[in-house]
Amino acid sequence: MAQKSEKKKKAKKETVSDPRLLKVMSMTKATKESQFVKKGVYMRSKHGFGRGFAISPSESTIYYSQQGDINGYKPGFTHVHENYIVRTKDGKKDFMTLRYFGNANSVAVEHAADGDYIWISSNGTKHAKSYGHTRTFSRIKYEPGAEYNNGYAGETYYMGGARYCQPALDVENDILGVTTHSRGEVTVYIYRLSEARSLPDTEIQLKTTWKGETLSEPEETIVRTIICKDLTTLEPMATFVIPKPNRETADYTKDINSYGYRAWDVDKDYVYFVEGRHNAHNMKKYGPSRAFITVFDHAGRVALERRRIQSVHDQYLLESLLITPYGYAEVGGICVNGENIHVMFNVENKTTREGYKNGMLAVVLRY
Numbered sequence: 394m395a396q397k398s399e400k401k402k403k404a405k406k407e408t409v410s411d412p413r414l415l416k417v418m419s420m421t422k423a424t425k426e427s428q429f430v431k432k433g434v435y436m437r438s439k440h441g442f443g444r445g446f447a448i449s450p451s452e453s454t455i456y457y458s459q460q461g462d463i464n465g466y467k468p469g470f471t472h473v474h475e476n477y478i479v480r481t482k483d484g485k486k487d488f489m490t491l492r493y494f495g496n497a498n499s500v501a502v503e504h505a506a507d508g509d510y511i512w513i514s515s516n517g518t519k520h521a522k523s524y525g526h527t528r529t530f531s532r533i534k535y536e537p538g539a540e541y542n543n544g545y546a547g548e549t550y551y552m553g554g555a556r557y558c559q560p561a562l563d564v565e566n567d568i569l570g571v572t573t574h575s576r577g578e579v580t581v582y583i584y585r586l587s588e589a590r591s592l593p594d595t596e597i598q599l600k601t602t603w604k605g606e607t608l609s610e611p612e613e614t615i616v617r618t619i620i621c622k623d624l625t626t627l628e629p630m631a632t633f634v635i636p637k638p639n640r641e642t643a644d645y646t647k648d649i650n651s652y653g654y655r656a657w658d659v660d661k662d663y664v665y666f667v668e669g670r671h672n673a674h675n676m677k678k679y680g681p682s683r684a685f686i687t688v689f690d691h692a693g694r695v696a697l698e699r700r701r702i703q704s705v706h707d708q709y710l711l712e713s714l715l716i717t718p719y720g721y722a723e724v725g726g727i728c729v730n731g732e733n734i735h736v737m738f739n740v741e742n743k744t745t746r747e748g749y750k751n752g753m754l755a756v757v758l759r760y
Contacts, residue, residue, distance in 0.1 A: 570659035577637030633693025
């Protein structure tokens, strides 16, 4: 009988020197308590999901985007048409309200000479009782207490009918990133921010179904005329697609985008792509919550292989710090500040156990 002469090849070791990528690699390690910037923050609504966040490099100011309470989609009770931009600054909290904008699955912040500007999805149209099908995104000056009721405001950007538009920024390096997705497939676009902002204003029309959440306003379908900047007229610096694996054959431990797309950010070199799933408060049935991150370069090549974000998986850590006793953690945001990377996830507590806050809370970690 012939003996096997071939030795098993060792897995190729990743050689990484970029401090940003080293920070991403550290996400697989055990999380230290000192990394928690916020262990559980109420946003505006006690039970609405936090959808995105942005944090200043000093960590003194944090912006969260949050969807209003759903309450069974019952007219007069549901606030699914509302998004809140919540700011915590130097220990104080304020917010503004955006109605009919969409799902607010990401929020980017531009620090300008005349104040902070929020970049967020807009012009949502009702689909399956909510407003996920955003067709544009908008740049709006943050003003505490402000309310915008028409589905968009400020400076608005059109993506040619593509849905689920989510912006990200690297202002210092003049970069505007946008993702859109369809049937789980995510398309990434990268533009020069200055070129996008210099586009002429143009008029477009969008067919929109909205309203019906308040008792005095029946649902209606309209053709909305908006003034916007048409990004289909600007050639992106780069674009690539992150495909969705086949649900039946996907290896959820390895395949990129096999879980739901949850967050992203962009900088001068990389795209940071985050996916995940909470455990529905049921460790016995579903195990721990899950979150994974993959880093791409601007050409769509994988710069750092997919790896898990350990803090979301670690039920025992979350319980020992009195964050959540269920292991329920849904990743909701990533923010790259130079060499520092912050991650936000939601925990939802439905418990009277001593020491735990009840409701939906935002948790922020530093890497």
